[in-house]
Amino acid sequence: xxxxxxxxxxxxxxxxxxxxxxxxxxxxxxxxxxxxxxxxxxxxxxxxxxxxxxxxxxxxxxxxxxxxxxxxxxxxxxxxxxxxxxxxxxxxxxxxxxxxxxxxxxxxxxxxxxxxxxxxxxxxxxxxxxxxxxxxxxxxxxxxxxxxxxxxxxxxxxxxxxxxxxxxxxxxxxxxxxxxxxxxxxxxxxxxxxxxxxxxxxxxxxxxxxxxxxxxxxxxxxxxxxxxxxxxxxxxxxxxxxxxxxxxxxxxxxxxxxxxxxxxxxxxxxxxxxxxxxxxxxxxxxxxxxxxxxx
Amino acid sequence: xxxxxxxxxxxxxxxxxxxxxxxxxxxxxxxxxxxxxxxxxxxxxxxxxxxxxxxxxxxxxxxxxxxxxxxxxxxxxxxxxxxxxxxxxxxxxxxxxxxxxxxxxxxxxxxxxxxxxxxxxxxxxxxxxxxxxxxxxxxxxxxxxxxxxxxxxxxxxxxxxxxxxxxxxxxxxxxxxxxxxxxxxxxxxxxxxxxxxxxxxxxxxxxxxxxxxxxxxxxxxxx
Numbered sequence: 001x002x003x004x005x006x007x008x009x010x011x012x013x014x015x016x017x018x019x020x021x022x023x024x025x026x027x028x029x030x031x032x033x034x035x036x037x038x039x040x041x042x043x044x045x046x047x048x049x050x051x052x053x054x055x056x057x058x059x060x061x062x063x064x065x066x067x068x069x070x071x072x073x074x075x076x077x078x079x080x081x082x083x084x085x086x087x088x089x090x091x092x093x094x095x096x097x098x099x100x101x102x103x104x105x106x107x108x109x110x111x112x113x114x115x116x117x118x119x120x121x122x123x124x125x126x127x128x129x130x131x132x133x134x135x136x137x138x139x140x141x142x143x144x145x146x147x148x149x150x151x152x153x154x155x156x157x158x159x160x161x162x163x164x165x166x167x168x169x170x171x172x173x174x175x176x177x178x179x180x181x182x183x184x185x186x187x188x189x190x191x192x193x194x195x196x197x198x199x200x201x202x203x204x205x206x207x208x209x210x211x212x213x214x215x216x217x218x219x220x221x222x223x224x225x226x227x228x229x230x231x232x233x234x235x236x237x238x239x240x241x242x243x244x245x246x247x248x249x250x251x252x253x254x255x256x257x258x259x260x261x262x263x264x265x266x267x268x269x270x271x272x273x274x275x276x277x278x279x280x281x282x283x284x285x286x287x288x289x290x291x292x293x294x295x
Numbered sequence: 296x297x298x299x300x301x302x303x304x305x306x307x308x309x310x311x312x313x314x315x316x317x318x319x320x321x322x323x324x325x326x327x328x329x330x331x332x333x334x335x336x337x338x339x340x341x342x343x344x345x346x347x348x349x350x351x352x353x354x355x356x357x358x359x360x361x362x363x364x365x366x367x368x369x370x371x372x373x374x375x376x377x378x379x380x381x382x383x384x385x386x387x388x389x390x391x392x393x394x395x396x397x398x399x400x401x402x403x404x405x406x407x408x409x410x411x412x413x414x415x416x417x418x419x420x421x422x423x424x425x426x427x428x429x430x431x432x433x434x435x436x437x438x439x440x441x442x443x444x445x446x447x448x449x450x451x452x453x454x455x456x457x458x459x460x461x462x463x464x465x466x467x468x469x470x471x472x473x474x475x476x477x478x479x480x481x482x483x484x485x486x487x488x489x490x491x492x493x494x495x496x497x498x499x500x501x502x503x504x505x506x507x508x509x510x511x512x513x514x515x516x517x518x
Contacts (some may be wrong), residue, residue, distance in 0.1 A: 079420075083418070086411040090412050090415035092416075094430075103419070103421075146415075146419075
């Protein structure tokens with residue numbers, strides 16, 4: 001159990017903000033801190049890691065007191081046993097992938113862990129390369145592996161996937177889930193992406209104006225807010241043709257090209273390049289499960 | 296015409312640069328990361344030699360180090376060091392004179408590194424010292440090289456400070472820049488030309504070397 005009860009005055013772009021968080025995280029869970037930029041998510045992670053000192057309050061991880069303003073306890077980052085993945089990955093440019101991992105080894109840690117991690121995140125072919133020669137997704141995997149070398153109790157992920165494109169994101173989400181379960185971690189994720197949150201986390205804390213506004217299972221939180229019985233899609237018209245009494249329109253929806261038949265009345269006034277909303281009822285849909293191997 | 300002033304010059308520059316490197320790393324580290332209120336004052340003091348006429352520095356050194364004054368007298372009595380008109384005195388003066396040329400590149404190198412590099416190392420349990428030696432310094436190699444070369448070249452070129460505090464003692468304080476002045480005064484242009492040409496060529500080569508390396512033209516030696 002991690003119990004967080006901290007106050008801190010933050011100086012954000014929008015001015016002073018009072019952060020007053022009170023939350024509890026069960027051991028072994030993967031939880032998400034969610035909220036708009038500047039609400040104090042990253043600052044919360046930094047205070048957990050010991051990189052930022054709270055003004056008052058208490059931080060307790062298991063039986064260990066990490067910070068307490070009353071008892072004047074404030075463990076240094078070096079004493080906290082935390083793994084952290086930074087937004088910019090913070091890989092050491094002067095070291096190869098392997099050396100980056102080896103640098104993170106403590107005196108007592110067994111070297112075997114490095115081999116194991118390289119296997120789990122599939123870095124074998126890249127281990128002798130310098131970080132600057134790797135793609136964003138590869139660097140992210142190195143950062144993730146490096147954060148785990150010390151076998152931390154707590155893994156902190158500060159928007160780890162925000163700089164990557166959708167395809168690599170979903171792959172890396174799988175890696176994150178895998179290491180979270182494999183190493184029995186307690187993980188705190190900062191993320192903006194609802195899909196990612198639903199896929200990864202057991203519990204979500206919604207932050208607003210420096211406080212926990214709402215908490216719960218991600219699905220219940222997001223669905224309650226936006227439960228709908230109609231699908232709504234946004235599309236761009238690529239082509240439009242009149243055939244007899246109806247129109248054939250070619251649409252671009254996200255990355256997919258789709259052709260629809262619409263009535264003469266609906267097609268009036270539509271032009272190539274227009275953006276349109278499409279709604280349809282969610283009754284009686286055809287549903288097929290996607291085979292995981294083909295995803 | 297002898298090689299002695301030239302050798303003395305390079306000896307002075309070498310010793311000064313090595314000592315400067317050792318003292319500038321902690322100083323630059325502090326300047327790059329400290330949030331202390333006295334930081335602007337220290338920054339100003341470090342930069343002073345850039346704007347002051349060297350003769351001003353030399354003049355105050357002369358006063359301070361003279362055995363007729365309290366500090367110089369104390370040094371002479373207790374440590375047996377006389378800094379006026381001696382090679383040791385030249386080294387001490389050169390250290391202050393060239394300090395900004397070492398500190399500034401190191402400081403800007405450290406400031407330009409992402410703070411998360413340092414933080415990542417701390418979170419991994421590494422001490423400040425280990426982080427500095429193994430993470431920060433290796434990633435500012437070009438700045439270190441620039442600092443070394445600029446300090447060296449700047450010490451080679453010093454004149455006013457040396458003239459004030461070192462005088463013109465052959466083999467002890469008569470460095471190349473002084474020797475050139477001396478020979479010109481004596482209308483011995485051939486000797487002046489010899490020292491000048493050597494300094495010109497050497498300085499050109501040193502700077503060319505830095506630009507080649509920092510520009511990535513000789514990558515295999517500096518990676």
